[in-house]
Amino acid sequence: MRKKRKGSDLFCTDNKKEIVESTGDSESLISNLKCHYSLEDYVRLKKRCCKEDVVCGGADPNGSCKNRLAGIAATAPPCATTSLVLSGRGIKRKIGCIDVATQMGRKNKIAEDYIKGATIGKGKFGSVWLCRCRVSGVEFACKTLVKGEETVHREVEIMQHLSGHLGVVTLKAVYEDLESFHLVMELCSGGRLIDQMTKEGRYSEQRAANIFKELMMVIKYCHDMGVVHRDVKPENILLTASGKIKLADFGLAVRITNGQSLAGLAGSPPYVAPEVLTGNYSEKVDVWSAGVLLHALLVGVLPFQGDSLEDVFEAIKTVELNFHTGVWESVSKPARDLLERILTRNADSRITAEEVLSHPWILFYTERTLRSLSFKSKSKHQVGPSSSQTAPTTNVVELTRKKTLDGGSIIKYSSPSSTSRSSGSDEQEDDDSGGLVDALAVAISNVRISEPKRSRLCVPTSPIREQCSSNVTTNNLCKAC
Ligand SMILES: Nc1ncnc2c1ncn2[C@@H]1O[C@H](COP(=O)(O)OP(=O)(O)OP(=O)(O)O)[C@@H](O)[C@H]1O
Secondary structure: OOEOOOOOOOOOOHHHHOOOOOOOOHHHHHHHHOOOEOHHHHHHHHHHHHHHHHHHOOOOOOOOHHHHHOOOOEOOOOOOOOOOOOOHHHHHHHHHHHHHHHHHHHHOOHHHHEEEEEEEEEEOOEEEEEEEEOOOOOEEEEEEEEOOEHHHHHHHHHHHHHEOEOOEOOEEEEEEOOOEEEEEEEOOOOOEHHHHHHHHOOOOHHHHHHHHHHHHHHHHHHHHOOEEOOOOOHHHEEEOOOOOEEEOOOOOOEEOOOOOOEOOOOOOHHHOOHHHHHOOEOOHHHHHHHHHHHHHHHHOOOOOOOOOHHHHHHHHHHOOOOOOOHHHHHOOHHHHHHHHHHOOOOOOOOOOHHHHHOOHHHHHHHOHHHHHHHHHHHHHHOOOHHHHHHOOHHHHHHHHHHHHHOOOOOOOOOOOOOOOOOOOOOOOOOOOOHHHHHHHHHHHHOOOOOOOHHHOOOOOOOOOOOOOOOOOOHHHHHOOO
């Protein structure tokens, strides 16, 4: 019988040191983003700490366990924390599917088809290593997962289910031996987003919007496919050589059916949605986590921080973010508006992944036509910076509207009264369009195109498939290369 995951070994300080070195603004981002504690680790560590504190009397030269916990943010928990969720039939069927599918792989062992290379990553349940296909010479990443844990089987199943989308790491083959699964995946040679973030600090709105749009597209896809990732964070976002993002690590992901709610602590503390801490939650937790990431992209720090995990959780539950002062004055109004709509504690009021993709801030920075039209208009008017920023707005709005009427992407936007910063920020974006976006927001706010999202219910907007509907067939899944 398959074991339930019991939690992983504790590793207090060493993993913190593994953190990429960086200076300046990104320091706080690093210390808050890159530790390897899961919620479950936290619970176990806390228990052990209490014990140790009694035994050592707090004489630990590194401080008490409480101190050791201080400032620790966490990463991918080992899961097992959910009281879910999967219809037994579904997972069985898929695992059966894997077993059958890997018969081919089993005939010829992975070593017969791939040459093993260096280890490129280590997770809690196995390692990731480079491999090269003996036939084609193409390099892949192979994740070896030790069998036995229920979540390991689920991860394999969900990767099969989702593989094929541009934003998900493609699964090329699965091999299986007595102890392990070996998942041969496309190689993301651009590294992890977290490492890029720690190097670069704050991102321009242009760049943040493009990364965020790609992320939301893949999150929407997961939700449409009935999967909640539950551990969206920059450590789990990989980059291809050309800089495209790929969502990885489905170790905590679960299937969800339409309207179903999840329970159980799962996620990485700074990214965890408030409803995860209190009980019932849905796929909207991924939107929240993505919002935490967007916050970090735009201003270089995480929104919910604390000296201990308890403090982080408390902040997630109670801190009122103020998007109107300080560093936020250099961020455009639509960007702040989007963040407000995402980091809304009431999950029913929080916008969906689909709605995020229709937000003016995303559209403005990612739709080539909108941008080129606005800049064309700007040069045509040949006016100074402040008026040039408002002049093209009408055109942009009209175009946006047309798209809507044509049945293309639908703008669902209403100006939130809570977003009240005056437009016309002094700071210029590196692409000189921050003020333009502000003007765009003001104009669009007067054009009520569809119902405001806040009145909508939190249900997946597309039908969710309950069962095995993998777009990876037995054939393409299990071929050696
Ligand atoms: N397809 C890939 N291409 C390149 N590197 C990869 C790939 N998949 C994983 N890695 C590397 O291996 C690391 C661990 O992978 P992954 O997060 O999937 O493992 P995990 O066991 O689920 O980790 P965790 O303990 O964080 O849950 C990643 O952070 C990344 O650096």
